[in-house]
Amino acid sequence: MAGMKQVQRQTGVALWRQIADRIREAISSGAYDETGMVPPETVLALQFGVNRHTVRSALAALAQEGIVRAVQGRGTLIERKERLNFPISRRTRFTDGLGDQARETHSLLLGHAEEAASAEVARWLRIEQGTPVIRLETVRDADRRPVARGTSWFPAARFPGLVEIYRQTESVTKTFAALGLSDYVRATTEITAAHADSGDIADLELTPGAVLLITKAMNTDLEGVPVQYSISRFAADRVQFTIEN
Amino acid sequence: MAGMKQVQRQTGVALWRQIADRIREAISSGAYDETGMVPPETVLALQFGVNRHTVRSALAALAQEGIVRAVQGRGTLIERKERLNFPISRRTRFTDGLGDQARETHSLLLGHAEEAASAEVARWLRIEQGTPVIRLETVRDADRRPVARGTSWFPAARFPGLVEIYRQTESVTKTFAALGLSDYVRATTEITAAHADSGDIADLELTPGAVLLITKAMNTDLEGVPVQYSISRFAADRVQFTIEN
DNA sequence: TCGAAATGTCTATTGATATAGACAACTATA
DNA sequence: TATAGTTGTCTATATCAATAGACATTTCGA
16 A cells, blocks of 8 residues: 555546545555554645645545544544444344444434335245335444444234334344344345435435445344345445355 | 435535436436336436536436437437346355356456565465465456456465466366365455445446445365455446345 | 427536645644 | 744635526437
């Protein structure tokens, strides 16, 4: 990573934003760990081959995100934020998965509904289209930092009162347990990536152009019957997935 | 997905680019499958709440990407390109994984080197830092469409002549077989996402701001000894991962 | 074959982005 | 307590992005 390349000009994305992205990546790759600071604005301007004011716009954006903090006379300090590791396996559970990486995790219930299963939901849950399902909209935090935003569907008949229990326990695992399902496994996970939309930007406190990891996952009980289908949108700069085979 | 929301104004990313992203997503979600066409420019301009010229800039960008094709007097036709599905499991292999989804796959060897293992490579391959390793830089195509760009490291002592065999076979599996390793398994996969850098844009024929899925993977022989560590960068709009547990 | 509906092209104007230079204000240290 | 090194602020200018309107060109069906 020695010798940061000059930015190549791209149309449609402001230079300062491209540079902000480059600096953000350099920070998260640990390029400035020795000093704990970003190089001086004049140095960055030279490295990227742009005007100092453009670098200042980039740093201002990063400061807005809480990634750096400029101190007049000293320099621009890095406020480190590590990427959380999120293991994906048969035993994938959000809270347990993060384990000791976060001191506290929360799941905020944004909304819920009982509705008829769409074609997609029905296919994943292996039920008839139109069967009643419970839909939960949640945002999950780790140490007060939003990590993921998701929508989950459950077969309504099997889990009466799910919403209330979830609201109290903030945990799918505990909710299942309270409803008589003591264990479940992750059957399938699909992973894609995309840009954040306006809802992601709001719920996950992202900035425009942010990158998301998107999972579609299906959990079954121990007999292989689907109990949950969920689409989750993770802030890609705050999390990585690990698959151990 | 009914009733496309107005774009929210974001600084740093041009409006036409945001709209291009929105239309691209709508296309890939199948929103216009009935007609096989994008709605007229005037309609899109109304939906997004912008000027027709801005929509035209967005459509021009999508045409440049080969996603749509405008025909004067008729409309703007969609040139569909499906996302390839790439299964990740103990038996993950690039070519076999794509299976019948692509008629032909290629692996272009961009470059190679024999070098001393860096700290990261040594850790993954479980060898001493500085041990000789072979590094391969490749770009993999499916049906002439670049899908991924990757760097792989192999312990040099174990695989003499690897580069020449790989160049001919275009396959890690076949190269291993020719060198006496008849079978291997995927031990660990880490998945993250990020923006494409200038190298990605060039090698994968992407456009600025494109999203990548990035994997760090380690393969072992059947005794559990690491034989390959690779970092791959996938064009997120052309591929999704599936993990079956 | 005419006309409605669609994309293509041109001109003009306004605001955001990027460069450039100069200097003020603050921090740490020799 | 100077002073070198840093961030903060201001002015000015050129280019890009977005809006607005007018009209040409092509396609397709009534």
